[in-house]
Amino acid sequence: MTVMEMLRGARPSDDADGEGSPATPWLPDSARVILIGLATGLLSLLVVLVPTVLGWMLDPRPGASLAEPFGAAASLWLLVQGAHLGAGATVVAFVPLVLGALAVWGASYGAGRALEAADVEDEFVADLVPRSVATVAGRWWLGYAVAVALASALTLAGSLPLRWLSLVVPLVVVPLLALAIAGRRLARDADILGPRFDALVAPEAARRAWAPAMRGLGLLLGLALLVVVMAIVLRWGSVSSLQGEAGTGFLGGVLLAGVQLASLPNLALWVVSLLAGPGFSVVDGAHTSLTGSTSGLMPLVPVFGAVPEPGSHPWVTRLLVLVPVLIGGYIGRRSLVSVARLSSPRTKASVAATACAVVALTVGILDGLGGGSLGAYRLSDMGASAVWMTLTLGVELVAGALAVVAWDAWRLRR
Known part of the structure; x- marks a missing residue:
């Protein structure tokens, strides 16, 4: 069972007749979706954190603490998502596009798993999207934002300080792109675009x-x-x-x-x-x-x-x-x-x-x-x-x- 499946409470259980049936979720739907967003960000962070810490352990710097590779990994994770690093005249703002695309793809996968819990038959909000879809998307974004905030706090332990104004990219732009990709996948199986989008016809x-x-x-x-x-x-x-x-x-x-x-x-x-x-x-x-x-x-x-x-x-x-x-x-x-x-x-x-x-x-x-x-x-x-x-x-x-x-x-x- 994957972390995402566990958070969704998808483990089957046996009923009185011995037939498999879904178990009662161990968390409310709202909290589970937030945790999926948090797990989406933290799992992505681990992909950068593990090799960074391993590299530090194989070749540690004299006098450096273990907190430094954690801070460096958090800085690199945010850099890959478009944040800028540095202080004073020093600015590091280079995003390997393959890694940036992988970060957005990974976030979209987590967003898609969260949107599976949405009720696509719910009433539309302002004729845009079903209320349940908007609510689930907002809760997932909240969990992802918590992961970004934790990574931002970790950067304080490293030698690559974060330029805080650039945090808007990993905090807003990346989640929006991920939700757009996940929403497009969901739209293949269900009509989640409201009447207001009907007027938005490209020339x-x-x-x-x-x-x-x-x-x-x-x-x-x-x-x-x-x-x-x-x-x-x-x-x-x-x-x-x-x-x-x-x-x-x-x-x-x-x-x-x-x-x-x-x-x-x-x-x-x-x-x-x-x-x-x-x-x-x-x-x-x-x-x-x-x-x-x-x-x-x-x-x-x-x-x-x-x-x-x-x-x-x-x-x-x-x-x-x-x-x-x-x-x-x-x-x-x-x-x-x-x-x-x-x-x-x-x-x-x-x-x-x-x-x-x-x-x-x-x-x-x-x-x-x-x-x-x-x-x-x-x-x-x-x-x-x-x-x-x-x-x-x-x-x-x-x-x-x-x-x-x-x-x-x-x-x-x-």
Whole structure:
């Protein structure tokens, strides 16, 4: 029996006839749902806490107490969910997107187990959702908030202080995303959206653009991730050398490698910015673009050994800016498939442009969520500029998409 099943009081018992029947829950429904929310957060915290404490026990710091790895684990758990760490000029705000996605997925699983206790046939609240669903969601969030509060208190024992204003992300944004995902799963089996949502109908162009946008986004990020992997393979000597110089030991090396693997999507977004034109910076003074790379004092992060050597790049590398334009053409082609063949050019162009805008905005949001700071001064602003990347990428995608739409319109007129 899992912890979630025990909290739900799901153990069967034998009745007078010897047949299995549900036992009387050992806790009221309200308290049980709150405990599910608390368990959701604490189990997620344990995933970070256990390896952190094990690493400290294998390589303890002289004079440090056992409370320090607990505080560090709590800080890292909150960091993964979007909180910022540091004091004064030092800011650590870098979220490995894979770990962040896993944190939201784990929270959504716990929220889904809690919502199983909701009565979907209950009356609607303000014509939005059933009252029981809203109540269960609120109680689950309360339990999760208690887990976040406990982790926040643990950070006081560590050396990575929490920036308290950023706590709104793990306290509000992550639970809301988890509840939205869990609610969508529940909506597949029951009608939990009230009449008020009937008026919230997306424009036709947006609904038609969704599928082309997701295909284009997958192609763009997949290609960028492939570039990252190829760069690591081609410069494996530098990467492995930095890994050895880190001096983290076996367990620390495994954890460092795991964090870098979880950060590959972040690096893929940097490559997207490189292809779009703005480029990216590993540290202040070390900028990489299609024209060339400048040098700078790099942090001792092994994967940064894959960054190109300082100097000017051959002129042919500037042609890589056509990659987003070609992907925009692909999005335009998929947009034409999603509408009727004899639709007006204006309709086709609006669907294609909307799909490109969705891709550019999604990339910018992901880059903003991933953060870009590992310390102070030269490490305070690293990665790509989400704003400039979104703008330039959007223009290039739209240019490629509209070119395909215009070509299609010319062919139809012949």
